[in-house]
Amino acid sequence: MSDATALDVFDRRESEVRGYVRAFPTVFDRATGSTLVDADGREYLDFFAGAGVLNYGHNNPVFTRALVEYLERDGIIHGLDMATSAKRAFIEAFERLVLEPRGLDHKLQFTGPTGANAVEAALKVARQATGRTSVVAFTNAFHGLSLGALSATGNSHYRGAAGVPLGDVARLPYDGYLGEGVDTLDLFEKMLDDSGSGLDLPAAVIVEAVQGEGGINVASVPWLQRLRAITEQRGILLILDEIQSGIGRTGHFFAFEAAGIVPDLVTVSKSISGSGLPMSLVLLRPEVDVWEPGAHTGTFRGNNLAFVSARAALETYWRDSALVDDVARKSALLFGELEQIAAAHPGLGFVVRGRGLMVGLACDADRTLAGRISKAAFERGLVIETSGAFDEVLKFLPALTITDEELTRGLAIVRESLDAVLAG
Structure with a gap:
């Protein structure tokens, strides 16, 4: 089924107020950790985390088990x-x-x-x-x-x-x-x-x-x-x-x-x-x-x-410092990669800012760039949103539990998407 056909019922019946589906036009069906899967089986890496709702990832088995046990005992x-x-x-x-x-x-x-x-x-x-x-x-x-x-x-x-x-x-x-x-x-x-x-x-x-x-x-x-x-x-x-x-x-x-x-x-x-x-x-x-x-x-x-x-x-x-320590390590990795991207494109005036795993790549020189990167990234299997008054900031909000491999792979998609946008 084509994306247009799959989304037809939403276009026909859902209010025009809908927003995120316009940026990420597919029908999502399943998710685990930092991976989303649409109804056609295509996988997407998630740097969005439900706009900050899913700090521990999708369908974390720790929570699933606790919920199932609670439901089963009425x-x-x-x-x-x-x-x-x-x-x-x-x-x-x-x-x-x-x-x-x-x-x-x-x-x-x-x-x-x-x-x-x-x-x-x-x-x-x-x-x-x-x-x-x-x-x-x-x-x-x-x-x-x-x-x-x-x-x-x-x-x-x-x-x-x-x-x-x-x-x-x-x-x-x-x-x-x-x-x-x-x-x-x-x-x-x-x-x-x-x-x-x-x-x-x-x-x-x-x-x-x-x-x-x-x-x-x-x-x-x-x-x-x-x-x-x-x-x-x-x-x-x-x-x-x-x-x-x-x-x-x-x-x-x-x-x-x-x-x-x-x-x-x-x-x-x-x-x-x-x-x-x-x-x-x-x-x-x-x-x-x-x-x-x-x-x-x-x-x-x-x-x-x-x-x-x-x-x-x-x-x-939160019983010990393991998560906090891991976020600090991943944050350093994320900031380091984004600073390299900014340094590789000095003419774009990129600014990297944030704390922990709440990070933005801002581009005031071209306020359309972040949105175009987000769109290109989605086409390549990465869900990442924008923020700011003009949507001029590419917003990195991955799950705190994301693996190093997933974080690195997502950053590679961002690089590829930026190159594609600049070439286009």
Whole structure:
């Protein structure tokens, strides 16, 4: 069956809102590890990892086994926010393997299963806890597409789809937005201390330690530390959005760990379940937990299958430093190869940036290049996406469990695709 025929039902019946299928036009059927297989049996190497959902790869046997065993014993599937054994086991594992080793005393709020819902909850409770309404977000931020989260998202393409004005969020420049040598927090601090600036004291600041959809922009350690100091001194809550950059993606469980800071709230989703099952939560300091019972609900905030695989992920990959050490080694390999590609094409002005296995190859000189490389790579059996305001960044987001051979093979396809695009 041709790709056009195989996709006919999607063209005929699925909304025009669909996006990724346009970039990767085939019908995927199976997947294991870092390999996708379409309905015709063609294999694709995956450098996309479900946009950061599959940090441990597709159909990881550790999670599959745990899920099958749970299903076979008729374990609770849907539980709202009732207590279940699966939820209890996850909370205990998270407390033991994530919170306690990092000296965190945050409570867990299980929200609806999307990252955007976790952001909505964090913004709502921050406003309740402070009694203030405005929020500060940053240029090129991405926090989700429901209205509250969208207000904090920067991209005009997404914001334009809202259909209503998006308010109560002030936008400030992210680290590096104004070029090297400019500390963008000078503006923030000046505006906070100037009663004529027009910036009201915000309830919260929401920030990504590494911006994913915004173009793999990395906040420096000093910048994050200063942001934490500014917010602490003024009673502003600091929300770290770890939805894409968390769960080991940047080399630590949380991306903010590199700066040694403690946020007031943390939003978590994507790879927290390990298996790809939907799950989201908000970590919040006890004094910020001012919710009245039932004030933020959701029918699917009790996905017990996700609790099962999330616990298995924690107990398998976070009981020691083996995964973190392996990510650091693979990150060095990835950065080294991309720096060689950049050096081989000095006229293109490539910039390599990122942390861990969240890396971008940016090309501002030709903002169409990343998209053309992605398309050529897909034709050669590699799934890799783009990011940035103009899709000018080729975005490397492989599974943390990818093998060295797969990583090297994928990079070879990127080289071949770049050569083909330049020759064409």
